Amino acid sequence: MTSVGALLDRLQALHSRTEETPLFNPVFQLSLDLSRDLESGRLTLGDCAALIGELECAALERRADRLHRLVEPSEPEANLAALAQCTHADEFARFRAAWEVPQLHAVFTAHPTFLLAPEETEAVAARAADGSGNACVTCPERPKITLAYEHAEAMKAIANAQGARDRIVGRLLEIARERWPGEWHELAPLPFRFATWVGYDMDGRTDIKWFHSIGFRLAEKAERLQRYVASLRDIDAAHPLLGELGPAADYAADRAADFAADLTDPAALSVAANRLTANDPRKCLSLAPFIDELEAEAREAEPERAIALKTLAAAMRADGLGMGWIHFRVNAKQLHNAIRRRLDPKGELDLASKGAIVHLRRAIASVKPLRSNFAALAIESSTAIRQFLAMAQILQHIDGDAPIRMLVAECEDPATMLAALYFARLFGIEDKVDISPLFETESALEHGGRFLDELLAETEYQDYAKVRGRVAIQTGFSDAGRFVGQIPASLAIERLQGRLSKAMADNGLSDVAALIFDTHGESMGRGAHPNGMQDRLEWALSPWARRRFARAGIRLEPEVSFQGGDGYLWFATPDLALATLTRIAELHPAETDKDVPADLFYRRTDLSLDFYRAIKDHQRQHLESRTYSRAITAFGLGMLNPTGSRVSRRQSDLSADREMSLRQIRAIPHNAILQQLGYPVNVIAGVGSAAEGNYEELAALLAESPRGRQLMRLVRAADALASVKTVAAFGELFNSAYWASRPYRGTESHLARPCEALAEYLVKDDRNGVFRRLASRLRVDALKLHRLYELIPPEIVREDREDVRRMIGVLQALRLALFQHMFICAVSIPAFSRANDISRDDVLEMVFTLRIEEALEQLRRTFPTEFPRLRDFSVSEPSDYPDSGEEGYGALRSRFIDPIEGAYGLSLRITRAIANLFGAHG
Incomplete structure (x- = not known):
């Protein structure tokens, strides 16, 4: 079995x-076949690498x-043409x-x-943009x-989004000029607004210094000014405003370089701060004069030039x-x-x-604004106050026009x-600051409804909201x-969004x-609906919620996240960015028909x-179950690739890892682990059980209701990639009886000793039983789900569904075989005395929980190949x-230690392949 085709067959x-033996596990059996070939030499790690590469x-x-x-x-032409079709005014x-x-x-x-990796992003984007390649x-x-x-990477994505928005704005201006030649100059299009928190998000991070945020903002200012200069130069290489915008861009770039340095030393900070705060003719703090000049010039210009000038003004x-x-x-x-x-x-x-509340109300009413500077910011020890000080300096010395969002996580009072x-x-x-819970x-x-009722009833908050012109909230699908x-x-x-509309109406807002702002992530694992752009947008802000605002006469500003390498793919090329924004523009997510009859749901x-309550209760049972927690944390985070600068887990010692809590793992890796174990529990689980006893009536509701059908499209998309057999297969790795x-009968006599050692060691391990219990619970729920499926015809049938499932199954079998190889190699290493408070059993446990780098570090320290002669x-x-040779431990390393490293590296490649088949990481 040295070809992918053979493995699939x-x-x-x-x-x-499985028809004759229901408990038979085809995924684990294939992994055993591969493991036997690997341990006999019929299959090498190089052969595995070739198979994985093809997959x-x-x-x-x-x-x-x-x-x-x-x-x-x-195609850009098709999307620009589509814009004309979605402007029916x-x-x-x-x-x-x-x-x-x-x-x-x-x-x-x-x-x-x-x-x-960047090369993979580029290749995927190129193929996605034209459908071939x-x-x-x-x-x-990998960087x-x-x-x-x-x-x-965020700046690259935003730059492509800006370019796409410029093309959309230009097209809207063309349409307006054609339809209303006497009025079109009054149009100031603003179809999309972009933002980022990369470099400014301090929640759960200690690695971002305050001067990093200032430096990022200055770098963004320099880049944006350079882009304005390039756009204006394309319009007119001798335009007089270039004499102001160009030096302003250079000045911002110089100040960004100042704040890119380590400014922990007061002397260094003083120099950088004084340069930024000093009066300088190149120090631009507002674009309002430039916008006014461009708009005025456009009124007197020829149509083509006028559209270009107004497009630049719109970007500013x-x-x-x-x-x-x-x-x-x-x-x-x-x-x-x-x-x-x-x-x-x-x-x-x-x-x-x-x-x-009374105390704070009085404090807000009586507080007098204080001046601040960079020295005050540097000496501030409170993270929250430091953020407000940083915002004050940005507004005073970098950009005086653009408001700043202050997101408050875990805000419950x-x-x-x-x-x-x-x-x-x-x-x-x-x-200038939008505070958002x-x-x-x-x-x-x-309790969010009560929170909003109480907050919006506060006079001080009402006055603040009217000054800002908006009430801002953030809803997140990560922890939820x-x-x-x-x-x-x-x-x-x-429901919370609906409560916001009522609270605003009740309190004169x-x-x-x-x-x-819906931070819904980028995959079915984090909350973004995988079916299409309409489902993606409506999943976060449903038509029902939008109608609540429309009926209350409240203007809606929907905001969503495009997160990380996956979210940026939508904007990875200029053509993809234009297509993405056009699909959104066609849907008009900020608008809705308030007179549409209420959904049956x-x-x-x-x-x-x-x-709803039955699914939530079912999910809670999983979360509160030691079985679920133990299974999800069985391999720690070792099954996942490093995919971000923010740590995925909180620190713990080795013994704590053996009983890792789900709360030690952040939301994104938690959901990624579910995908890697083969079953998105947090999407699928509970739907079948919620229907028990009322299948026909609930099925009729879900089939007739647009919202109900949307829910089921998400469940079917996740279920199409899920495998309870795979979940059970991971438990077999820890089955003492399997290894014994x-x-x-002598089928693999050369493995007798390591298999015996594994069997003896794993007698006390609980993970086999844990995975079996979890798989049983998931199977019972899945049986009920498929009974519900029988009453609700699928709306979308993917012809390649079984092909993808088999591909995932082969990848899982390969990974299980590699894990078995790692276990066998680890247990075959000679026993050694405890060193640095680490024993041989500790190293084995590191391997079993995929803390491979730590295990290898310890083994290489214990069995060195470089030593004095x-x-x-x-x-x-x-x-x-x-009187013996001086070979040292070289043979031991090549036979056992290096193969562990090689097998683990291949397993991480499998992780990436499975994540790609699911559509995202996290």
Whole structure:
């Protein structure tokens, strides 16, 4: 079995045996076949690498083809033509109303989702853009993913998005000129706005210094000014405004270089700060004069030049003096610590109490703004206050026009928002900062309605919202989708959004906009619907929620995230970016028809609410179960590739790893592990059980309701790639009886000793039973789900569904064979005495939990191949000792230690291939 075709055929043949033996596991049997070949020498790690390489190519191509399906047509001409078809306004006023406010805010976020190497990204994007081409590339060296790398990738994606938006704006201006030749100059299109939090998100991070954020913002300013200069030069190489914009770009680049240095030394910071704050004719803080001049010139120019000038003015209006708007983020606890230090140094105030609200209300009303400078920022120890100080310096010395978002994670009390408002007023920036609570924990979603009612009833907050012109909130699918499941999370978030519309209307805020930022991630594992752009947008902000705002007369500003290497793929080339934005523009996500009849899903709440609660309860049972927790953490995070600069887990010692809590793993890697184990539990689990006892009535509801069908499209997409047999197969790795029986009857007598050692060691291990119990629970639920499927015809039938499932099955079997090879090699290494508080059993446990780098480091220290020899010394006295050869441990390394490293490296390539077949990492 040295070809992919042979492996696929073998797996299909093994699957047929489940009819006669239901407990038979074809995935594990194929892994045993491969393991036997590998241990006998009939198959080498090199052969495995070739097989994996072929499957990697196929997975990349399928990922590219999926993206192409989601954005097609991708030809620029077709998309520019499509824009004319989605602008049906018959009056200029309606046309302006549709296109002078953003249809969508797109936020380019990071977190650990940079799975693809740059060469792979380029190949996938090229194939996705034209629907053909070769996506197979070899990437022996993968870049280290630093914060600077993530920021550079975000800027590339935003630059392509800006270029695509310029083309859309130009097309809208052409359409307006053709239809309303006497009025079109009044049009100021702003169809999309872009933002990023890469470099500004401090929640859960200690590696981002305050001067990094200032440096990033200056670098973005320099890059954006250079892009404005390039656009203006294309219009007119001798344009007089180039004399101001060009020097401003150079000045910003110089200041960015100043803040790119290590500024921990006060002297170095003083020099950089004084250069930035000094008066300089090149120091541009507002684009308003440039926008006015470009618009005025356009009125007198020929049509082609006028459109180009107005397009540049529109870009300036949208982005300001940066590549887009920016989002800072802190945690509620950080704000609590900061406000206590300021108003409650004795710690006597309960911030969740009514008394705290009264206290903060008075503090906000009486606070007097304070001046601040970079020295104050440098000496500040509080993370939250430091963020407000950084925002004040950015607004004062970098960009005075573009507002800044302050996202507050784990925000569950109105007092937290009032604390943020206090600091915004204290530093004189409340008119330029949008403070936004994040709702994503189960508690935040459950109590979010009460939170919004209380917050929006506060007079100080109402006044603030009217000054800003919007109420901003953030809803996230990361922790929500992990702890309550993706479907309950979507429904809970939807209800919270509906409560926001009511709270705004009840408190006299219908005349300000509702900005709702949905950080829904990029895969079925994190909350983004995989079926298409319409489902993707509606999953985060449903038509029902949109109608609630429309009926209350509240303007909606929808905002979504495009996250990391996967999210940036949508904007990886100019053509892909244009196709992506055109698909969004066609859907008009900021608008809705308020008179559409209510979806049956919301009318039959007796069914839909029970459905929601039953799935949520089922998901909670998994999360509270030691079985689920132990299975998900059985391999730690060793099954995943490093995919971001933010750490994926909190630190723990070796013994803690054996009982790792799910809360030690962040949301993205948690969901990625589910994909790698073969079953997206947080998407699928509970749907079948929720239907039990009421299949026909619930099936009728889900089939008739557009929202219900959307829910089922997500479940089917995840289920099409899922395999309970694969989950069970991972448990067999820890089955003592399997290892004891493997060399039975002398079939593999050369493995008798390592198999016996593994069998003896694993007698006390619980992971085999854990995986079996989890697989049994998933199977029972899946049986009920498929009973529901029988009553709801599928809307989408993928012809290649079984091909993809078999490909994943082969990849899983290969990985299981590699893991068995690693186990056998590890247990074959001679015993050694405890060194550095690490024993041989500790090393074995490191291998079993895939802490391979640590295990190899310890083994190489224990069995060195570089050591002093007699010939290295110039001593005169002879010696007969040592009387053995000087080979050292070279043979041991080549037979056991190096193969562990090679097999693990191949297993991580399999991880990437499986993630590509799922469509994303995380």
